[in-house]
Amino acid sequence: xxxxxxxxxxxxxxxxxxxxxxxxxxxxxxxxxxxxxxxxxxxxxxxxxxxxxxxxxxxxxxxxxxxxxxxxxxxxxxxxxx
Numbered sequence: 001x002x003x004x005x006x007x008x009x010x011x012x013x014x015x016x017x018x019x020x021x022x023x024x025x026x027x028x029x030x031x032x033x034x035x036x037x038x039x040x041x042x043x044x045x046x047x048x049x050x051x052x053x054x055x056x057x058x059x060x061x062x063x064x065x066x067x068x069x070x071x072x073x074x075x076x077x078x079x080x081x082x
Contacts, residue, residue: 008057010047016057017046021066024080025049025058026073 008016017023023034023046032049034041050070052058062069069080 009055010043010051012057013043013046013050017068019066020063020068023050023068023070024076026069026071026076029073031073031076 017036020036023036025032025034027049034046050057058071060069060072064080067080069076
């Protein structure tokens with residue numbers, strides 16, 4: 001996915017995360033974790049944290065297996081990628 005060529009907004013979230021098992025969203029030092037299998041959030045809730053002020057998916061967004069990382073946080077990346 002290339003965010004400079006393709007934009008993802010609120011209407012795209014359900015399709016984008018349909019196979020996700022976990023979504024981690026970082027905003028500064030705060031990390032929100034969503035279990036998409038056992039306790040999936042509403043797309044409105046996910047959109048509030050995953051979308052930036054322009055209404056598009058925040059950067060960086062990385063998918064590794066069935067886990068999505070949204071936003072940048074050193075701790076979150078370290079725990080995920082070792």
